[in-house]
Amino acid sequence: MKKKVVLLVCLLISAALGGGFSEVSIATKAIDRSNILSADIPTPAGDLSNLVLTLQDLPAGFTEMPPATIQKLVSSLNRLKPGSVFAYQKNDDQQFQIVGGFTTPLPNRIERATFDAQIREGSFAQQFSQRLNSGNNEFQFANLTALTLEDKIGEVSGGWTTQGKIKGVTMNVEVALFRRGKIGSFLMIIYLDGNKPAITISEAARKLDSRMMELKPDLTQPQ
Template sequence: MNHLFRPYLLAGFVLTTFLFNGTAIGATTLEQLAQTGIGEVTQMPLLVKAEPPEPVALTPEDLPSGFQEIPPAIRSQLAAQFKVFGEQFGQEDLDVENFFAFFNPQSFQAVMGFTGDLGTPEQQERFDANLQKLQEPDVQTQILESVQERLKEFGNIEITNPSVLSELNDVADASTGLSVEVKMQSQAFRIDMASFRRNEMGAFTAVIYRQSDSPIAIKDLAEKLDRRIAMRTVEDNSSPTTPSED
């Protein structure tokens, strides 16, 4: 893998992680769900749980040819780092199972993102409010300064020129988009990001690419991910739990 790729992906990862954590997404775990209504079990038939659903995430089929999944070892490191950042920002219950990352060695583009549950109306309202805040120049400046500080240990990486992607304002129930310039080792890249919510799930995806190239449209990726979330919602609503014969 190209020696430039890892700091390049890391810059995008740290930035997207920071923004995602800033929206205060929290994922409800299976253990927490199992505790709900535990005192009522003796009053109801035992229920057979369905197999856990597949994570809601983009797949290689959603991308043009040439994209490869990030090797599992690197993906695990990124997911673990995501958890660490989540804990630093007070989001200990962030779910990293829905993390995805792909890289195209020919075009030198990367696609990454993750989804998470927003289990309460309060979380959803806070998420939506923070999406709006991300469009404010002062908030963008504060975020970039914080990210820049965290990237110091990885060398001379500069993140500048944030701009709102207004075409992403109409995805799902609430959404926003942001693009920034990343300079490292005398090369210029851009990161286009989309964050949105549909029903009780928040999502984030990003495209990282050389500034001189034509990237995958971030809105196309966001809409594909949104469709997966919508399909999951339909499946959840149409799949009643079956009583056991025990």
């Protein structure tokens, strides 16, 4: 995988993560803590900074994205006031894959209803598809189509997939969006066409969902 393509994939993540959602007012001020952006919520239960996938959750060979890349992701998500942001890459002779995502607090019913509607009505997928190709003529992706997640994830969840080219290299992009209680989550994986992903979108989402329930039981009760 050429370095140019890797850099373009990072740009793709930044563009797509920041553009798939309608404006939702989240009244929490965000602060940057190294690689993870944590929502500055007064109560300990509101700190979502540990709701991330870790290297221990991923197959061997993954590494953290460079801090500069994480900061670009944080900047693209600023209006959503995310509770946590994470991104990892595997780039060797056997596999190229990127896993990234974030969580966001949904403290009131309107925010949760809006988030759920974006999943059920497909508005998220439409916006995400538009962002994949906007602003960079290096990206050539088809519209997202529905993807069935293998496990029961969150209270409300949806998955989508698309295929496209970056500098002539065919890539698969899969995304999952789900809500558990008062927390919304987004995950995306990118991998070379013709290869099996080292970790599937369903596996990654299940791990994150389980961590949310384990660490934040008070925020992940059914709503």
